[in-house]
Amino acid sequence: MTDVVVVGGGPGGMMLAYLLGRAGIPVTLLEAHQDFDRDFRGDSLHPYTLELLDRLGLADRLLALPHHKARFFRFHTPAGSITTADYGKLSSPYNYVALMPQAHFLGFLAAETAALPSASVRTGAKVVDLNRDDDGRITGVRYRDDTGTHDQPAALVVGADGRFSRIRRLADAPARSLGATTDLLWFRLPHRPDDPPDADVDLFFGRHHYVGLLAGTSGWQVGYSLPKGGYAEAREQGVGPIRTFLAEQVPWLADRAELLTDFGQTTLLSVDISRVERWWRPGLLLIGDAAHVISPVGGNGILMAVQDAVTAANHLVRDLSDAALARIQAEREPAIRQVQAQQVRLEQRAARARERGRPAAPPYRLLRLLTGIPGARARAARANAYGPAAPVLES
Numbered sequence: 001m002t003d004v005v006v007v008g009g010g011p012g013g014m015m016l017a018y019l020l021g022r023a024g025i026p027v028t029l030l031e032a033h034q035d036f037d038r039d040f041r042g043d044s045l046h047p048y049t050l051e052l053l054d055r056l057g058l059a060d061r062l063l064a065l066p067h068h069k070a071r072f073f074r075f076h077t078p079a080g081s082i083t084t085a086d087y088g089k090l091s092s093p094y095n096y097v098a099l100m101p102q103a104h105f106l107g108f109l110a111a112e113t114a115a116l117p118s119a120s121v122r123t124g125a126k127v128v129d130l131n132r133d134d135d136g137r138i139t140g141v142r143y144r145d146d147t148g149t150h151d152q153p154a155a156l157v158v159g160a161d162g163r164f165s166r167i168r169r170l171a172d173a174p175a176r177s178l179g180a181t182t183d184l185l186w187f188r189l190p191h192r193p194d195d196p197p198d199a200d201v202d203l204f205f206g207r208h209h210y211v212g213l214l215a216g217t218s219g220w221q222v223g224y225s226l227p228k229g230g231y232a233e234a235r236e237q238g239v240g241p242i243r244t245f246l247a248e249q250v251p252w253l254a255d256r257a258e259l260l261t262d263f264g265q266t267t268l269l270s271v272d273i274s275r276v277e278r279w280w281r282p283g284l285l286l287i288g289d290a291a292h293v294i295s296p297v298g299g300n301g302i303l304m305a306v307q308d309a310v311t312a313a314n315h316l317v318r319d320l321s322d323a324a325l326a327r328i329q330a331e332r333e334p335a336i337r338q339v340q341a342q343q344v345r346l347e348q349r350a351a352r353a354r355e356r357g358r359p360a361a362p363p364y365r366l367l368r369l370l371t372g373i374p375g376a377r378a379r380a381a382r383a384n385a386y387g388p389a390a391p392v393l394e395s
Contacts, residue, residue: 002028003320005141005154007127007167009036011102012288012305013160014109019313021119022056023395028152029113030143032126032161036106043099043216044070044201044299047087047385049306050094052393059094062108066217067100070200073384076249077205079364082371089378090385097201097299097385099216130157130170130284138171138283156320157284158312160305163272165290171281175274178344180295181351183231184212184223185242185266189256191219196252201299204249208354211250212297220253222246223296227354228271235263271295273343275336280325287312291329292336295343300387304339307391308332314394335388 006017009031017029045067053059073085087096114121122145129142131151140153159167168175202213212223224242226234234241239260247254260266272293279291288305295301311332315324349362371377 002026002152002154004028004156004158004316005030005152006158006160007141008159008161008165008288008290009033009106009110009121009123010160010162010288010305011042011106011302012309013158014106014113015306016158016160016287016309016312017119017121018056018109018113018116019309019393019395020316021113021116023313023317024118025317026118027120028154029110029119029121030125030127030141030152031121031123034124035103036110037103041102042296042299042302043102043214043221044302045098045100045105046299046303046387047090047092047094047097048303048387048390050098051092052306052310054094055393058109058112062100062105063098065100065104065108067098068200068215068217069096070099070215071096072198072200073380074200074202075205075362075367076202077362077364077367078207080368082364082367083377084367084371085380085384086377087381087385090381092385099200099214101217102302127161127166127170130167136282138281155283156316156325159284159286159290160288160309161290163289163293165286167284168276168286168290171284171286173276173278173281173286175276175291175293178273178275178340179347180271180273180344181228181347182271183226183228184269184271184296185226185231185234186221186223186269187260187266188219189222189253189259192256206245206249207357209245210350211245213250213253222253223269224266225350227351231268239263239266269296271297271347273340273347275340279329279333280322282322285312285325285328287328292340294336294339295347297343297346300339300343300384303387304336307335307387310393311391314391317395331391338388 004027006013006029020027071088125143125145127143131140204211214221243257246257275292279286287308
């Protein structure tokens with residue numbers, strides 16, 4: 001029997017498994033896929049995460065892998081462009097957001113976790129059920145791999161299996177939608193040597209859509225906004241409107257937009273903002289997107305999942321009781337509520353703008369005024385870099 005089974009090898013689950021194993025807690029991580037290579041997963045490692053990895057002695061080796069150091073966050077509106085956050089102003093050795101393919105980050109952390117004496121990582125292990133005792137307490141999981149079906153008993157099961165969490169469904173812990181109004185179509189376009197050198201994480205606003213642009217090690221990641229449920233209509237129109245939007249709003253990408261010739265080159269991300277009312281059941285804890293789905297706008301999802309893992313580890317290395325699970329939610333939920341409330345406000349503003357035929361961008365003059373206040377860009381960077389009430393690793 002292992003003390004803890006973590007289901008899901010995303011950022012939150014992998015970080016928690018590493019922290020527990022590092023503390024000598026017997027832990028097994030089960031990941032349904034054979035590897036971590038899924039396209040258009042979040043690639044943003046914030047200063048908080050990099051500082052945590054530095055404390056763990058992992059940052060230098062991780063950052064030896066290819067990555068892009070994003071210093072700025074910018075809005076480009078029909079009235080002008082504004083830098084809203086400057087991470088270079090942070091008093092941190094990691095005064096940037098590291099944009100690294102998530103598969104590389106997870107693969108690195110999985111290898112470090114598997115090397116710990118009290119930890120194991122099993123890929124290709126799909127959980128199919130939760131095991132319970134006669135009182136209904138969760139006592140482990142049943143999983144299937146290429147050798148058959150197995151039972152893995154545990155004092156605690158942690159569901160960290162993402163926004164479509166099977167563990168959440170098996171535990172009958174539904175997530176309540178908070179009102180996302182946007183979907184995103186993601187695709188890649190190649191870099192060119194003469195691309196703007198200071199383009200890192202940029203939003204380009206038009207009248208009915210916006211585009212999110214992320215620099216990366218293998219080209220630009222481009223996210224094109226759609227109204228919620230608008231995928232079928234967009235697919236019927238084809239990629240022409242997307243190419244036209246890029247030519248008008250991001251003219252230096254116009255030549256490469258011609259490389260987008262078919263909808264098969266795009267990946268739909270149905271944006272969601274939702275939260276489970278109670279993140280735990282006797283013998284079970286939910287963290288990350290399994291407990292609370294974060295919108296990709298702002299790149300907060302990985303940060304929130306990692307911070308869930310830190311808070312959970314602070315408690316679980318001492319206590320695996322249900323009381324500890326309740327304390328974990330009580331500590332983390334206020335920050336999650338704050339982040340989600342801000343995202344819901346942005347979604348509602350975008351929906352109202354679409355209804356009125358106006359650009360989704362905040363008013364340019366107001367943005368210019370606010371970002372011109374001394375220290376405003378540093379404060380905005382700090383808020384995004386650490387989130388509200390960032391937990392400190394205790395062990």
